[in-house]
């Protein structure tokens with residue numbers, strides 16, 4: 530499938546940035562899974578790194594692939610983090626959390642010296658918001674939290690999977706908030722973060738250092754000062 534091929538291209542390009550001795554933040558999602566496959570191969574060939582997984586799913590796959598893991602209590606730095614995204618805009622803002630791992634991803638990605646985002650070209654948008662913004666909330670009183678969020682002009686929907694309420698790795702719920710068009714990601718993130726009951730938002734505002742977009746035959750790498758346009 531074309532999209533999978535693009536994800537694989539972006540993922541493999543990103544692995545080239547991982548060098549011996551690095552502590553590597555491992556994101557989550559299907560694009561990251563391609564990255565883990567390649568990284569696993571390199572580890573088998575002798576690359577020495579330590580990974581910090583950002584979700585239980587990533588932890589399971591990394592272990593299967595023989596990637597050595599540790600946790601944040603055992604490292605003083607994260608050299609590089611590689612993660613996917615659900616939407617990417619021209620100002621290096623992201624929507625993440627489609628897989629429900631946004632809190633751990635944000636902690637890992639925010640502490641990395643270099644944060645690389647890997648996406649297929651369908652993820653690149655001019656304005657964020659078509660993808661419903663995932664917001665992690667405490668289960669207690671979530672209906673009240675959802676009502677407050679709705680006042681910002683969206684329709685929060687409690688996330689379900691296979692007919693069951695989705696529970697994050699942190700034991701919380703996810704509200705998927707359809708804003709359609711997010712004109713000011715920073716402002717919206719701050720408004721949401723101020724609400725009691727909100728744990729974290731899927732808005733990653735200007736955190737990325739490098740965006741690698743898988744295209745038809747190649748992976749296009751965009752590094753910019755974060756004020757620059759990327760397309």
Ligand SMILES: O=C(CO)[C@H](O)[C@H](O)COP(=O)(O)O
Pocket residue numbers: 556557558559560561612613614615624625626627628629630631634
């Ligand atoms: O944020 C995420 C998980 O919480 C993922 O990185 C995002 O959903 C992209 O996933 P995929 O690579 O499967 O398209």
